[in-house]
Amino acid sequence: MTDSTSSDYTPWTPDDAKAWIAVPKDDDDKYSRGVLGVVTGSNQYPGAAVLGVEAALHTGVGMLRYLGPDRAADFVLHRRPEAVTSPGRVQAWLLGSGIDPDTLDGVTTDRFRQAAESGLPLVLDAGALSLRERTDATVVVTPHFRELARALGKTVADVANDPAEAAARTAGEWGATVLLKGHHTYVASPGGLRLVAASAPSWLATAGAGDALGGILGALVATHADEIAGDEDALARLAATASVVHxxxxERSSGGGPITVLSLIDALPATIAELLR
Structure with missing residues (x-):
C-alpha cells in the first residue's frame, strides 16, 4: 500500500452530502424507512446511549431498537419513549459508544455477538472497535485519535501528526471503512476512496460530540442498506455525509459560541432541511 497524504483526499461538501439523505416516500412505513439497532452506553456512561439515540432519531429513521444495558435503557426511554427495547429486525447496527471494552457486561457482550453474526452493516465506536475482527459484515469504525492510537499500539502523536495517512493505512489493514474524527474528519475505504469533511467549528471539541456523530451515521446507514449492499464505497460516502451534517x-447551534451536544442534536432537522433545499 502506498502512503496517503491529505492531498489524496477529496473534500466532501454539503452538496455532496445532500444526495445521501434519505427522504421518505409517500408509501414508506416505519420498516421501509430503516430500523437501527443500537447497543451503546453502560452503567458508567448511560448518557452516551441517550445522545446517540437522540441524534439518530433527529436524523431520521423509521424505528430505533435500543438493546443496551437496563440502566441506560431507562435513561433512553425517559428521554425517547418511541424507542423500542425489544429485539427484532433491523437494517444496521450502532455499537460501542460509551462502553469500556475492559468492563463489558453480559447483555452487551451477547448483543455484540448477535450483531457481529447478523451480516448487517455495523457502525463501531469506542468499546466495539475490536468487533471488526469477529465479523464478516460491512464495517465502518469511528475512532478519535486516542482510540485509534490505542487500537494500533501507537502514540496519540503518531496519529495526530498525519491523520490522513493513519486513516488510509488503517482502512487497508483492517478491511474496514475508517472515519477518523477531528477538526478535519478523514474517511478512508478499504477500496481506496478518500474523503475529507471540514464543516465542524472548533467549539465541537466537547464531550458527547462523538456519541452524536455515531447516532447520525447509524441513522444514515440504516436508511441506505440497499445502497451499501450494491456499492462498496457507499459506507464511506455515508460516513463523510454524517460528518458534514454533524x-x-x-455551526447552526453554536452561532459562534459554545455548544452543548443536545443543542447540536436539536439543530439536526433544520440542518437537514436546509441541505435538502
Whole structure:
C-alpha cells in the first residue's frame, strides 16, 4: 500500500452530502424507512446511549431498537419513549459508544455477538472497535485519535501528526471503512476512496460530540442498506455525509459560541432541511 497524504483526499461538501439523505416516500412505513439497532452506553456512561439515540432519531429513521444495558435503557426511554427495547429486525447496527471494552457486561457482550453474526452493516465506536475482527459484515469504525492510537499500539502523536495517512493505512489493514474524527474528519475505504469533511467549528471539541456523530451515521446507514449492499464505497460516502451534517448542525447551534451536544442534536432537522433545499 502506498502512503496517503491529505492531498489524496477529496473534500466532501454539503452538496455532496445532500444526495445521501434519505427522504421518505409517500408509501414508506416505519420498516421501509430503516430500523437501527443500537447497543451503546453502560452503567458508567448511560448518557452516551441517550445522545446517540437522540441524534439518530433527529436524523431520521423509521424505528430505533435500543438493546443496551437496563440502566441506560431507562435513561433512553425517559428521554425517547418511541424507542423500542425489544429485539427484532433491523437494517444496521450502532455499537460501542460509551462502553469500556475492559468492563463489558453480559447483555452487551451477547448483543455484540448477535450483531457481529447478523451480516448487517455495523457502525463501531469506542468499546466495539475490536468487533471488526469477529465479523464478516460491512464495517465502518469511528475512532478519535486516542482510540485509534490505542487500537494500533501507537502514540496519540503518531496519529495526530498525519491523520490522513493513519486513516488510509488503517482502512487497508483492517478491511474496514475508517472515519477518523477531528477538526478535519478523514474517511478512508478499504477500496481506496478518500474523503475529507471540514464543516465542524472548533467549539465541537466537547464531550458527547462523538456519541452524536455515531447516532447520525447509524441513522444514515440504516436508511441506505440497499445502497451499501450494491456499492462498496457507499459506507464511506455515508460516513463523510454524517460528518458534514454533524458539523453544520454544530455551526447552526453554536452561532459562534459554545455548544452543548443536545443543542447540536436539536439543530439536526433544520440542518437537514436546509441541505435538502
Amino acid at each position: 458539523g453544520l448542525a454544530a
